[in-house]
Amino acid sequence: xxxxxxxxxxxxxxxxxxxxxxxxxxxxxxxxxxxxxxxxxxxxxxxxxxxxxxxxxxxxxxxxxxxxxxxxxxxxxxxxxxxxxxxxxxxxxxxxxxxxxxxxxxxxxxxxxxxxxxxxxxxxxxxxxxxxxxxxxxxxxxxxxxxxxxxxxxxxxxxxxxxxxxxxxxxxxxxxxxxxxxxxxxxxxxxxxxxxxxxxxxxxxxxxxxxxxxxxxxxxxxxxxxxxxxxxxxxxxxxxxxxxxxxxxxxxxxxxxxxxxxxxxxxxxxxxxxxxxxxxxxxxxxxxxxxxxxxxxxxxxxxxxxxxxxxxxxxxxxxxxxxxxxxxxxxxxxxxxxxxxxxxxxxxxxxxxxxxxxxx
Numbered sequence: 001x002x003x004x005x006x007x008x009x010x011x012x013x014x015x016x017x018x019x020x021x022x023x024x025x026x027x028x029x030x031x032x033x034x035x036x037x038x039x040x041x042x043x044x045x046x047x048x049x050x051x052x053x054x055x056x057x058x059x060x061x062x063x064x065x066x067x068x069x070x071x072x073x074x075x076x077x078x079x080x081x082x083x084x085x086x087x088x089x090x091x092x093x094x095x096x097x098x099x100x101x102x103x104x105x106x107x108x109x110x111x112x113x114x115x116x117x118x119x120x121x122x123x124x125x126x127x128x129x130x131x132x133x134x135x136x137x138x139x140x141x142x143x144x145x146x147x148x149x150x151x152x153x154x155x156x157x158x159x160x161x162x163x164x165x166x167x168x169x170x171x172x173x174x175x176x177x178x179x180x181x182x183x184x185x186x187x188x189x190x191x192x193x194x195x196x197x198x199x200x201x202x203x204x205x206x207x208x209x210x211x212x213x214x215x216x217x218x219x220x221x222x223x224x225x226x227x228x229x230x231x232x233x234x235x236x237x238x239x240x241x242x243x244x245x246x247x248x249x250x251x252x253x254x255x256x257x258x259x260x261x262x263x264x265x266x267x268x269x270x271x272x273x274x275x276x277x278x279x280x281x282x283x284x285x286x287x288x289x290x291x292x293x294x295x296x297x298x299x300x301x302x303x304x305x306x307x308x309x310x311x312x313x314x315x316x317x318x319x320x321x322x323x324x325x326x327x328x329x330x331x332x333x334x335x336x337x338x339x340x341x342x343x344x345x346x347x348x349x350x351x352x353x354x355x356x357x358x359x360x
Contacts, residue, residue: 001322001330002297007282009254009261012275027100029093032275036086036095040111043079047114050074054206055199068209075115076217083115084218085257089274091123108188113195113211116218119188125169128181131270135230135244137346138176140168141223144238144344148231149308158223165219228305229263232294232340241267242291243340246304247281249321253300261300264293289324292336297321313337 012032017025024037050071053059059067087107096103109119125141133139141161146153166189173182192211199207234243241264248254248261260266262277265284272280281288288295296304299319307316317333327333 001317001320001327001333004285004321004323005250005297007278008250009259009278010275011278012273027096027103029095029097030273032273033089033093033095036090039079039082039086040107043083043111043114047071047075047079047111051114051206051210054210055203071209075214080115080214080218080221081253081257083111084117084221085260087112087117087122088126088260089258091127092271093273113192114214116211116214116216118192118215120184121166121169121188124173124181124185124188125165128178128185129169129172129176130226131267132176134239134241134267135233136239138172140165140172141226143227143230144233144235145346146227147343148227148233148341149311149338151309154223154227154309157227158220161223162216162219224305225301228301228308231304231308232337233344234340235342235344238344240291242287242293246294246296247288248296248300248304249278249281250297251300253302264288285323289326292326293323294337294340295321295323308341 017034021034024034025031028034028037050067053067054064054071090104090107094101094104095107108117108123112119112122130139130141133142135142135144137144143157146157148154166185170182170186173179173185196207196211199211229245232244232246234240237243245264245267247264251261254261258274259277260274262281265272265277265280268284269280287293296316296319299307299316304316313334314330316337317330320327320333322333327336
């Protein structure tokens with residue numbers, strides 16, 4: 001196991017702004033989100049033109065194939081992760097100032113569909129359901145009832161989400177008296193579907209590559225992420241964020257995807273700015289130890305997922321951080337990891353610790 005070392009994940013310490021920075025700062029609510037502006041511009045001037053090109057009738061043969069390959073790699077290996085977590089951050093904290101509120105529609109309605117996000121569905125699911133329910137029974141993306149080190153269980157989990165996830169989300173939002181979110185999600189799904197059908201009459205290969213394939217990939221990645229983030233759940237205290245989530249520190253992923261590895265602190269304080277997580281983590285480190293929270297140093301969510309699916313508990317334990325001697329040794333840590341991946345039966349009442357309860 002590892003001892004807690006220096007944190008290398010990004011924080012905010014201020015900077016000197018150039019004229020372009022100062023121009024954009026007039027519009028955004030938080031100066032720490034300035035990198036989002038430049039990522040948005042980069043995507044807008046690259047991915048959208050590439051997508052439009054694929055629908056042009058004059059682009060055929062090898063030229064179409066070359067643009068398709070370029071589009072595929074830029075979208076899926078260049079900016080999919082950073083965009084998805086930028087959308088996540090701006091769902092929790094408004095991006096643009098109130099007087100420019102219309103600009104907050106640009107990410108979910110214009111850019112998001114190019115990454116497989118149907119407009120408004122992510123917000124309705126993540127803010128309207130996942131955080132209020134905190135991976136407990138009423139959260140349709142809850143991992144509790146699945147064996148979380150099993151490939152077969154994960155495929156069942158993903159299959160259910162992909163086939164009936166939107167229907168279940170709409171049912172949940174109506175049951176919880178959140179009709180506005182339900183309407184937003186339904187409209188996003190219907191408009192996305194209608195646009196895809198219409199574009200198939202222009203070019204079905206381009207439609208599949210630009211919109212349909214990213215939809216499948218995004219929903220698969222989203223479920224891999226949620227599965228991993230909530231793979232280790234204490235059946236005796238499943239509503240405790242320190243015992244139903246994990247944290248990944250000192251990974252390249254955190255630099256690329258806005259400290260998304262800090263999932264425990266994100267559930268403790270959902271609206272906390274992405275640059276504050278490393279500092280908050282160190283400030284509250286005793287709580288991690290008290291709850292035997294799972295912290296990986298040098299492993300990101302993707303690596304944890306594949307190690308878990310192969311049941312490489314020894315490798316996982318070697319990369320765990322042992323805070324304040326919370327674990328006797330690696331054998332003790334492995335026993336806890338195995339225990340927290342076991343299926344948890346549905347219960348009518350699940351206790352939630354008040355100090356880590358999640359609000360939308």
